[in-house]
Amino acid sequence: MTDRLSILVPIRVLEGESIPEGVPELLAHAHVVLLGYHVIPEQTAAGQARMQFEDRATERLDEYEEMFEDAGATVERRLVFTHNGQKTIDRMIAEHDCMAVLVPNATGPVEDVLVPVRGAIGVDRLARVVASVFGNMDADVTLYHVADEDTTDDDIQTLLGGMADRLAEFGMDPSTIETRIDRDQNPLDAIVDVADAFDTVVMGETDPSLATFVFGMPADQVANRFLGPVFVVQRERAAADEDE
Amino acid sequence: MVDQPVDADAAGENIAGEVPAEEPEAVTDDAVVHDDNVELERTIGLVGGLAIGIGTMIGAGIFVFPGLAAANAGLAATLSFAIGGLIALLVALPTSELATAMPRSGGGYYFISRGMGTAYGAIVGLGLWLGLMFASAFYLVGLGHYASAVFAELNVALPFSPVIGIGLLFGAALTALSIGGTENTAKIQNVVVGVLLVVLTGFLSYGVLDAVGVFGGGTVPEQFFSRGYFRVLTTAALVFTSYLGFAQVATVAGEIKQPGRNLPLAMVGSVLIVTVFYVVTIFVATSAFGAERLGEFGETAMVEVAREFLGLPGAVAILGAGLLATFSSANASILSASRAVYALSRDALLPRKASEVNLRYGTPHIALLSAGGPILVLVATGRVELLAEVASFLHLIMYGLMCIALLVLRRRNPEWYSPSYRVPGYPVVPAVGALASFGLIVFMQPASIAIGVVVMLASYLWYRYYAGDVTLKGDI
Incomplete structure (x- = not known):
């Protein structure tokens, strides 16, 4: 395979x-x-x-x-x-x-998967991981976005819709994909709160910046606070994709 | 250098029936790979390597020796340090080649045992372990002098000289810290070395400007060879302890990332950097006071030099730097000594138990204790010059043999020997390096030479008794 x-x-x-x-x-x-x-x-x-x-x-x-x-x-x-x-x-x-690192925490049978989507960058890799890991499982996938004030509903629909299309392309059943949007919250807190109702989280790694240097990677912070397993999808590395 | 097989098969067993641990299958830029997919990650970068080299060396050359060297050789002590630096460089270049060919833990011991056989390896390995103890003890006595100077600065009159007591205290504390501490000591070492270099650069720049008369001071020209030419060489032998650190980089060669690039840079780089600092320091120190008076200040002469230039703040800064520098040198040497014990016990030249790792802290407590314990005894003697010379003696034997090992390996050119760095000026550089290393020994005090020879003899006898059947020589 x-x-x-x-x-x-x-x-x-x-x-x-x-x-x-x-x-x-x-x-x-x-x-x-x-x-x-x-x-x-x-x-x-x-x-x-x-x-x-x-x-x-x-x-x-x-x-x-x-x-x-x-x-x-x-x-x-x-x-x-x-x-x-x-x-x-x-x-x-x-x-x-x-493609991803699993922060291994205990979980029961996986039924609900939370996929926080931050932006258009890295959506492809995120979709590939979700589709390949959960595509053959009987699990529901929720695409989740925490929007700030300036983002219009259209923008978000484009983003999450695009992601859902990608998942379908990779062979997932569109009926298992839902979307959810929250506004005006701290994305990190929102993700941790929402994740409580899910079995596992799949999220992208963030590009390193001053904030991530000081506070740590958001994905790692979620992994620390969420009790279930977290997949941290790696950002594209320069040399890593040669032999795909 | 992507995949470098090491084809040196260790064999035989020691008196306790232990056999040398098997050699790794491959050595890459990022790890040492053993069979069965077990890897040892390489985690020390170029900065870390330089910090080990400079951190080990700078404590002695700048903070302990200037007064002693000036007393021995006058202004020409500058030349003594330059000679020491030249010899160190002549050895560092061949060592770099060996280290890139065999980037494994154990440094000089590993190269010599694989290149020239177990007997030489045992003498060097056990000698290195003991040599590092002498070096640590020397740094700790230096530390004691600086700590005493702090008391003197505070006008605390003590009824006895606290030098040895403080040295013992720090020696015990360092050993305990290495066994029980899980802090990231390498990071601290990097910072300490950085701070030292900044403080020294500032101080020396001021000193040089002053010495050439920018601030109106100027100095009375002094006769350069005021104590004669011979004293220059004996002083070079004495102060050579200031150049022992670069070989400690090779001791952790198995842990250095991209060894083909970083090992030569770290070793040669640290030698060049400290040589410049030493020569400038002696120049500044002697021009501040003249060699005669400088010699009277003894081990903490630099504090007086700083006071002369910058007043009390200068003295305090150099005191602090001296404490830091001697402390970091002692610490690095104890850790290297423990690595040496590990390398020896890996090859069944010492009991396997000696490198056992403590389950609670994950540290090699027996190896650390077997370094820390004898160090305390040595500190108790308080003989700075003797400790320094014996340490140099044992290292110089290793340096000379490393150069010879290089000549041997180049001549036989075994298949597994493919260094990514090749020494320039072969065969002259390693040949001169070997001659210079052995030559410098001649200029030491008879007592130091006697102790060194006894240590070598004892090492050889131990090898015959304990591990006479062990063969470590590579297939050459």
Whole structure:
């Protein structure tokens, strides 16, 4: 199956993080890049940690790999000892051409998916992830936009309508797609509030800016506050799309 | 350099039946890859590498040695520092080539054990571990002098000299911190080095302007070789401790991103930067007071120099910088010593247990303790010059052997040896580097040479006793 999209699932494998309930089923139609990583302090050489922990980490990853495969996913796995977890995750995204990173939290069977859409940029990738992960599931997708004062209803309809068309193009049943619009709220708070009624969230990564530098990526903030799993769709990287 | 196989197969077992850990399958720009898809991420960039090199070196050369060097060699101490810098550069270039060919943790020990065999490797590896302890102890005694100067500045009269006590205190605190601390020490090191360079640049610029007479001061010309030519070389041997840091960059070679580019830049760059700072510092310091008086101030001479130029604020700034610099040098050396223990135990030259990682903090507590403990004993001796020379001795042996290892590897040219950086001026540069390294040892005090030789002998005997069957030499 070549149309499976690569989704990165980073797990801090030696710190008691495991694959939460429902996550393997959630990714049944994806190509899972299972990253077990262990962050070590500067004082320790990475090889030193490997000598001691490799066996235990490998054992756990074996177990997790089986869980994903049993659910129907194809799996590729990596085990990395690192001083800098973020650098490792970024490298994996680039090397495996991952469309999205899953922040793994427990969930039941997925029935309702919330897809916050910020703007026209990155809509294509967002749609591809939603369609490929949830297209064959019996799930309802809600496209959600938090508009500011200057945006007219027409603009929003164009945006969300375009997104819905895209999903249909990728083979989703249009009857499962709904839209929802809120106005004059802090987008972040609004997304977290609305998400409560959903099983999972799929949202785009934001371009880095001063605000994201100070407050962190909105997607990460949502992931921290929302209790279910969050797919963070990666923005297009310069070199990442060559061999699609 | 995308995928570089390392074809050095380690074999044999030590007296406890432990075998060397297997070699990685490939070394890339971003990770060291072992079989079974286990990777070790590379996380230190160029800035981090430079900070390790400069941070380790600058503490000694600027904040401890100027007074001692001036007392020994007069104004010509400037030349002594330049000679030291030249030798360091002659070694840093071959080291860069070796490091890009074998970007693995362990630095000089790794290159020599793979290039020349286990016996040389053991002498260098154990010598490096002990050499770093001597170096750390030296920095800690320097730190003690600066802390005492703070007390003196505050007019707190103590009935005893607090130098050694403070050195011991900081030594114990540093060891405890490295074991229990999970803070991002590398980031702090970068900031400390940045602050130091800014403070020093400001201070030295003022000093140079003053020395050439811009502020009306000017200086009385002094006889350059006031203590004779021989003293220039013995002083160079003494102050060479100020140039030990670049090899510490190679110690963490396994963790440096894009090693083919960053390792040579970090090593050669840090040597060049500190050499300039050292030479200018000595020039400024001697022109402020003349070598004679400068020598009388001893370890904290720079504080008096700053006071002369900028009054109390200058003295306070240099005091603070001196504390920071000696502290960061000691810290870097303890961490390097722990890396050396890891590299040795990985190759079964020390018990595997020695590099065990603490489950609670994730730090190698045994390796850190086995560095921190002996350091305290060494600090207690309080012999600055002896500690410095023994540290230099053990490093110089390693430097010389690294140059020879390079010559050996180039001649045999094994298939796995494909450095992405090649030393210019081969074979002259590594040959001169080796001769200069061994040559400098001759100018040390007999006591330092004796201690160094004993350490080497003990290392060799340990290897024969403990790991005589281990072969680490690459396929050459």
